[in-house]
Amino acid sequence: MGPATLKDVARICGVSIATASRALNDKGEVNPETRKRVLAVAEELGYVPNSLAKGLWSGKTKIVGVLVTTIENPFYANVVSGIERVLSDYGYNILLSSSHEDPEREMEAVRVLLEQRVDGLVLAPVQSSPAVVEFLNKNRVPFVLVGRNIPDVDTNFVVCDDQLIGQMAAEHLIKKGHRKILFINSSGNHSARLRLQGYLNTMKKHGINVEDQWIREVRANETAKAILFKALDQGLEPTAIFCFCDHIAVEIVRGLYERGLKIPSDIAVLGVDNLGVTEITNPPLTTIDTQHNEMGMKTAEILLKVMENRSLDTSKVVLTPKLIERSSS
Amino acid sequence: MGPATLKDVARICGVSIATASRALNDKGEVNPETRKRVLAVAEELGYVPNSLAKGLWSGKTKIVGVLVTTIENPFYANVVSGIERVLSDYGYNILLSSSHEDPEREMEAVRVLLEQRVDGLVLAPVQSSPAVVEFLNKNRVPFVLVGRNIPDVDTNFVVCDDQLIGQMAAEHLIKKGHRKILFINSSGNHSARLRLQGYLNTMKKHGINVEDQWIREVRANETAKAILFKALDQGLEPTAIFCFCDHIAVEIVRGLYERGLKIPSDIAVLGVDNLGVTEITNPPLTTIDTQHNEMGMKTAEILLKVMENRSLDTSKVVLTPKLIERSSS
DNA sequence: TTCTCCTTTGCAAACGTTTCCGTTGTATTA
DNA sequence: TAATACAACGGAAACGTTTGCAAAGGAGAA
Numbered sequence: 001m002g003p004a005t006l007k008d009v010a011r012i013c014g015v016s017i018a019t020a021s022r023a024l025n026d027k028g029e030v031n032p033e034t035r036k037r038v039l040a041v042a043e044e045l046g047y048v049p050n051s052l053a054k055g056l057w058s059g060k061t062k063i064v065g066v067l068v069t070t071i072e073n074p075f076y077a078n079v080v081s082g083i084e085r086v087l088s089d090y091g092y093n094i095l096l097s098s099s100h101e102d103p104e105r106e107m108e109a110v111r112v113l114l115e116q117r118v119d120g121l122v123l124a125p126v127q128s129s130p131a132v133v134e135f136l137n138k139n140r141v142p143f144v145l146v147g148r149n150i151p152d153v154d155t156n157f158v159v160c161d162d163q164l165i166g167q168m169a170a171e172h173l174i175k176k177g178h179r180k181i182l183f184i185n186s187s188g189n190h191s192a193r194l195r196l197q198g199y200l201n202t203m204k205k206h207g208i209n210v211e212d213q214w215i216r217e218v219r220a221n222e223t224a225k226a227i228l229f230k231a232l233d234q235g236l237e238p239t240a241i242f243c244f245c246d247h248i249a250v251e252i253v254r255g256l257y258e259r260g261l262k263i264p265s266d267i268a269v270l271g272v273d274n275l276g277v278t279e280i281t282n283p284p285l286t287t288i289d290t291q292h293n294e295m296g297m298k299t300a301e302i303l304l305k306v307m308e309n310r311s312l313d314t315s316k317v318v319l320t321p322k323l324i325e326r327s328s329s
Numbered sequence: 330m331g332p333a334t335l336k337d338v339a340r341i342c343g344v345s346i347a348t349a350s351r352a353l354n355d356k357g358e359v360n361p362e363t364r365k366r367v368l369a370v371a372e373e374l375g376y377v378p379n380s381l382a383k384g385l386w387s388g389k390t391k392i393v394g395v396l397v398t399t400i401e402n403p404f405y406a407n408v409v410s411g412i413e414r415v416l417s418d419y420g421y422n423i424l425l426s427s428s429h430e431d432p433e434r435e436m437e438a439v440r441v442l443l444e445q446r447v448d449g450l451v452l453a454p455v456q457s458s459p460a461v462v463e464f465l466n467k468n469r470v471p472f473v474l475v476g477r478n479i480p481d482v483d484t485n486f487v488v489c490d491d492q493l494i495g496q497m498a499a500e501h502l503i504k505k506g507h508r509k510i511l512f513i514n515s516s517g518n519h520s521a522r523l524r525l526q527g528y529l530n531t532m533k534k535h536g537i538n539v540e541d542q543w544i545r546e547v548r549a550n551e552t553a554k555a556i557l558f559k560a561l562d563q564g565l566e567p568t569a570i571f572c573f574c575d576h577i578a579v580e581i582v583r584g585l586y587e588r589g590l591k592i593p594s595d596i597a598v599l600g601v602d603n604l605g606v607t608e609i610t611n612p613p614l615t616t617i618d619t620q621h622n623e624m625g626m627k628t629a630e631i632l633l634k635v636m637e638n639r640s641l642d643t644s645k646v647v648l649t650p651k652l653i654e655r656s657s658s
Numbered sequence: 659t660t661c662t663c664c665t666t667t668g669c670a671a672a673c674g675t676t677t678c679c680g681t682t683g684t685a686t687t688a
Numbered sequence: 689t690a691a692t693a694c695a696a697c698g699g700a701a702a703c704g705t706t707t708g709c710a711a712a713g714g715a716g717a718a
Binding site: 002003046048049050051052053055056059061063066070071072074077078080081084088093094095096097098111112113114115116117138139140250253254276277279280281282283284 | 331332375377378379380381382384385388390392395399400401403406407409410413417422423424425426427440441442443444445446467468469579582583605606608609610611612613
Binding site: 344345346347348351357358359360363382384385386387388 | 667
């Protein structure tokens with residue numbers, strides 16, 4: 001015998017289910033005396049309304065799915081926290097899922113979230129294939145992309161200006177006198193592509209030719225450190241390393257220590273995100289802030305608007321990154 | 330008109346709902362031909378089964394609630410990640426909630442999770458009041474406490490040996506020659522109490538008297554840095570600071586920088602948890618590893634056992650902490 | 659032919675809500 | 689007294705599934 005139901009409450013009170021429901025929800029006409037009695041019995045029985053039944057009836061679950069690559073990445077942890085802060089004020093719950101940078105797991109996760117009939121979805125898409133987005137559009141689920149965008153698709157998204165990040169990184173390192181820069185990029189997502197593009201454009205503008213071997217990509221199931229070592233072992237001697245994100249930068253810093261290289265005297269390191277950790281690394285890490293706090297909250301706000309208004313015009317928010325200069329460069 | 334339902338599939342196939350259901354779930358006898366037709370139509374319609382209806386019928390939602398203080402704390406992010414890794418293999422989803430160290434929000438969150446009819450619950454309890462645990466027991470929800478325990482209550486939990494942590498911290502710092510040690514503890518949870526107890530016992534065993542002013546507690550809505558400053562401004566001159574967790578230690582390190590104090594020459598810092606960041610802080614942080622990776626996974630395993638077997642004996646897992654000596658002490 | 663058995667299918671109840679609509683009972687007004 | 693109005697409540701359908709039970713139909717055996 002499971003938890004108490006509305007029927008139990010009604011039976012004990014000697015009223016109908018309908019009346020009990022009205023009493024508990026304070027809707028419709030119901031005698032104050034009866035209402036008090038129903039509330040008392042519900043309390044005594046430890047009655048907890050069943051959201052499944054409510055959701056089946058109303059078509060609303062008050063749940064939003066949040067699908068990121070992994071919550072272990074503090075960037076996403078912060079984004080999720082921002083989302084949660086805003087959504088919980090509106091009575092929404094968060095169903096968390098991870099893609100681990102794997103398109104198949106992503107698609108499967110989305111399917112499962114739809115089975116749970118989430119009211120909306122926040123997605124940090126794995127790759128720029130529009131398949132997932134099409135799927136979501138077809139199923140008419142309100143959703144917002146966060147952190148990463150998908151090119152040539154008209155959707156809601158909140159991102160940081162990736163091209164500008166690449167540009168800022170190049171300009172900063174060039175200004176510091178670097179020419180032999182190793183770019184350890186992510187792979188398979190549009191952000192990575194845009195940052196690379198902004199980076200290469202700016203390098204070219206300054207007359208610096210970048211050969212392919214100076215651009216490396218971290219794929220799923222690879223560690224950034226392994227990639228660094230491979231590059232060094234191939235004879236590359238960079239004076240600076242531009243990392244796709246702080247998460248990677250931190251790994252690179254460890255790797256450089258292991259190889260006995262000093263930062264920034266032997267080699268400079270530049271990250272992206274401005275995670276809390278970068279302030280206290282050794283040395284404190286120069287990085288480009290991607291406004292992840294604001295990103296999560298903005299995302300939630302847009303999702304709320306879409307879920308409630310079903311507004312038809314898409315919201316595209318591009319936050320402006322900010323260089324935080326510390327001593328690693 | 331919402332998403333396609335089983336009725337739609339059945340109607341188009343010209344079969345009954347029952348048959349369609351059996352075909353899709355591969356249960357019961359159904360003609361291979363019919364089955365193929367049903368699958369085809371379902372695919373074409375983009376049919377997504379409704380978990381709400383399924384859950385209402387079966388009493389199982391395949392959702393577990395996870396309630397931590399905040400996902401921004403990398404300790405919990407790692408624990409949640411471990412939980413997710415194990416549970417997702419068994420088809421469970423995670424409904425994430427945050428208490429922000431507030432007992433009322435915690436109770437409210439638990440109530441909401443029960444409304445969603447989670448199959449089980451993982452809880453990092455805010456304070457040692459047994460109210461929440463009693464509530465959960467009364468509602469017969471399978472649950473496991475993680476990271477923190479509640480004294481004198483017979484429940485499943487996975488924690489690290491807190492008293493031993495306090496003891497190890499004291500012994501380590503004493504061995505390094507410290508006598509004037511500031512302990513910046515957490516407050517309101519049993520872990521904090523146990524660590525303090527282990528710490529004080531060990532100090533006493535070494536003949537060191539610890540006055541009250543050398544023990545400080547970080548309460549909700551207070552920053553560790555503010556507490557540090559207050560202590561210093563009151564004239565305390567510690568040679569070492571023992572922090573409840575790395576999260577706090579990191580803040581303390583920042584605070585010490587601001588005050589121009591050098592680590593470890595002026596003052597030593599000791600944290601707890603062994604978060605990834607501690608390896609690359611300046612200086613790398615000495616810390617006590619609380620096995621958070623294993624903690625999450627172990628928690629999930631126990632919860633699975635409780636949810637499926639309804640085993641009656643409680644599992645109490647106490648992981649052994651491990652001192653990681655780096656250069657901050 | 660008739661009986662039995664087996665495969666395939668459909669009907670309907672059940673899960674726990676919410677709300678529309680109709681019914682009852684009482685008080686107010688003409 | 690009779691008509692009306694309104695407050696309070698109950699019945700029942702609906703949301704989308706799953707499954708026990710029974711019925712239909714055909715094949716094989718006596």
